[in-house]
Amino acid sequence: MTVETQTGDKSQDALPEDILISAIAEMLEGLGHVAIGASSPIPMAAALLANARTGGRPQVSVLGSQDHNFFTDGAKELFDCAGQGRIDAFFLGGAQIDGQANINLVSIGDPDRPKARFPGSFGSAHMYYVVPRVILFRLEHTPRTLVERVDYISAPGLSEPGVFRPGGPYALITDRCLFHFDKGQGRFRLVSVHPGHTVEEIREQTGFAYEEPDHVPETAVPDRETVALLQGPIADQLAKLYPDFATRVYGR
Amino acid sequence: MTVETQTGDKSQDALPEDILISAIAEMLEGLGHVAIGASSPIPMAAALLANARTGGRPQVSVLGSQDHNFFTDGAKELFDCAGQGRIDAFFLGGAQIDGQANINLVSIGDPDRPKARFPGSFGSAHMYYVVPRVILFRLEHTPRTLVERVDYISAPGLSEPGVFRPGGPYALITDRCLFHFDKGQGRFRLVSVHPGHTVEEIREQTGFAYEEPDHVPETAVPDRETVALLQGPIADQLAKLYPDFATRVYGR
């Protein structure tokens, strides 16, 4: 019901993006290999931060990057690599995400005559099944995006018994809060609310039902050392692939 | 019953190998692409002869050759290429070949405790199904090699109805004669006997039943121009991949 605020050493200079990045990085620490898809500056920064904090693990593959793209077997290699079990975490988004962690990357309304059409499902209906820790990432947290039931299932959050599914949803991070996904219960649980937001606001802005513990902490603000890493060497690396993002957020 | 001898322009210098090569080349003319496996100097020469006679067709791929090996996708590409329908003719041998064109590349006797063991089936049980014109090639023509029934079927000559099989046996050439395979009848037909050999000898030396027409021609002896090609530029090309063969046969 209440948000518990952090008491430890937190940086005064942390930007909202730094808080998101740091929260994601925590979910990546200790993993062997994290892959980042297209157009994902915040997940990329989080993976680089996890790597920097722990001296080289996880290995980070970033599609489209010259420095962090190791693939030499064409467009199929990312999916093969995941199918081999060599990718421990991946990020997926969605025009809509629902309470069962189904994601919609295709269309709103009747898919044959949609009100809105998005690019398409890409590899979601594969990665979501085989990567153990899929983190859903959606910066627009509104009842329009976090819905009761998606209009089109690009990839389901849960599979029926008998379907081989080592991977699946691990968490959902938005501009307002962090949810974890409970596979046993088949629903999200509110884990923390970002500074400046409230549990009441989350309730209002979320179109699906979720578990809300009695005490919800505030999402941790990173310490000075972490913020220095993010605003220094990691921002430099981001700038190579995402110059617009690096300029807007970090003045690079 | 009788062997009809050739009357036209035939070279006096033709070697037994030249006659074999020329007979095989005739079966390759007009095709788009012929692939040659390992350890196959006579098939290679035949393909190069067909190519030289018709100004660049068929294209010839020779495994292991630097000059004639176009493959860049690893050991699988030959088989993929055949599966795509891009290979029109291929050669297979056999420790044993039987009257239904079954071939045995594995063992004699019980495969678990064999009397003789050979290298193995390689890609025969694929190429034989998908390459339209498979030419069986076996220089030792005896009742020991051309048998009633092979001890082990590496690849069958015929498939049951309902099995997709665009490819299969086209001919069998030995050191004594040339058979064609009649898929409708499911057996070989004696087409020609090499100079110096007789239909009676073929009957004695063949362990399986086959169709013998009343008049069996002698295998054509190549003309002077062809022999000059074989003993000149084609022998030069053979010498690069098969120095021993080129020395022994052509004094290269």
Place this chain on the structure above:
Amino acid sequence: MTVFEKNVAALAARIPDGAKIALPPDYSYCANALVRALVRRRAKGLHLVGVPAFGYQGDLLIGAGCVDTVETAAVTMGEYGLAPRFTAAVKAGELRLLDATCPAIHAGLQAAERGAPFSVMRGLIGSDILARRPDWRVIDNPFAAQQGIEGRDPVVAIPALKPDVTVFHAPKADRFGNVFIGVRRECMVMAHAASQAVITVERIVDGNLLDDVETAAGTIPSLYITALAEVARGAWPQALPGNQGYAADAVHLRDYARQAKSAEGFQAYLDAHVLEPLAEPALS
């Protein structure tokens, strides 16, 4: 034997109406000069296959009315936003849509490459992608027990995907018709899987690309290349990736993404950049 054509018009003439055409993604080698020639020859009824996705090149063909069917994991202009003519055509119900997923496209092409009738894959089950693809099938994994999998382990069978024509733009070819594609290996699978490969190359080089083990590793042999033409800057306005390539014309692509949002704007774009053959530097 690879045919060397003089220009993109001659290549475009080889791609018939109704052809099923494989296109590489935006981050790969896009044959945009050839795509513009297809628009100029007023191609009709094309079936575009994104391997596994496409952007500008397909949007141009869709906007110009060349396309009936789109089979792809996605259509996007990436950082320039949604593909505007694709989006408009889908909303208007003008396209037959075969939405797929990246590995399903690759699995279908690999089946065709192997001459196998289909590939199987996990994933997809429970998605609307599968629900809307009656041309795919769900079968049980006959090896589930020995592979230590509980349950019946349903898998999706994806039929061999055999394009009629593969279309891309490579950095270089030699005079034998061998074509260098480097790490853009999807172009090789596309060439193996398709009946024909009709392509452009940045430049034709002396020597034989197969002679050196380093260039050979990234080269598609001429056996798979039906026809090609030399077209400098043939990927423009997109990039030719790799350390021997060039960058995308970001200003042009941003303008396109904005202008093509309306049918009129798209027509103006076509008039200015596509339909007037003299605007085509590749035709010189």
Place this chain on the structure above:
Amino acid sequence: MTVFEKNVAALAARIPDGAKIALPPDYSYCANALVRALVRRRAKGLHLVGVPAFGYQGDLLIGAGCVDTVETAAVTMGEYGLAPRFTAAVKAGELRLLDATCPAIHAGLQAAERGAPFSVMRGLIGSDILARRPDWRVIDNPFAAQQGIEGRDPVVAIPALKPDVTVFHAPKADRFGNVFIGVRRECMVMAHAASQAVITVERIVDGNLLDDVETAAGTIPSLYITALAEVARGAWPQALPGNQGYAADAVHLRDYARQAKSAEGFQAYLDAHVLEPLAEPALS
């Protein structure tokens, strides 16, 4: 992160008894120095997978008693004749034999590479290869009708073939663990499909092989390489193919093929060329 080991003994120590080991064919990149180290460490119960065949290297392991199971399309020393210790072991019934066919081996590895439970292929039906492989299955092609095929179109399902360790010898690696294999692409599929790749390289080079589009095309990224060691002439007595390689030691291989026909001759060969570590130039 690729581990750089000092010598082949350290690499051999990483390959446990009973491991399923993928080996390339003789015309590819054979890690013979590492194979000799496996003999010296008296490896036991190995399951050799020929991709799709093997020769000298496997014959050595079989003769030395390191092998329980052979899964391959063929075992041969090519122009040097039959593989003598393999032939003797088969006749004596000492090996578990999983005879296969080249494309079946490739299909099984590709399934593992894709993370798919199996691949399907045509061919094989009616052969004794299939009859003696109860671990394979015949299923019907569910797409036969729409693919225009008459009859039920049975196809063979080959389960994913996932080696524990892939072993080969490459021309070069960089200090990041990226390994150049050029057109010997079966080495890449083997590395992708296996749990581990434990390899030797002719030399370690400066720079990053992924930085140039030409070398990158023939390079396996370090992600797939568990451990490697620099071993000059690591393929000896076989060839290192390609224009940067060396020829086979034909005299040595011919001697081996003759000498190893008897158990005593083979033991003498081991004593002279394998068991004495000082005979190993790679250990310097």
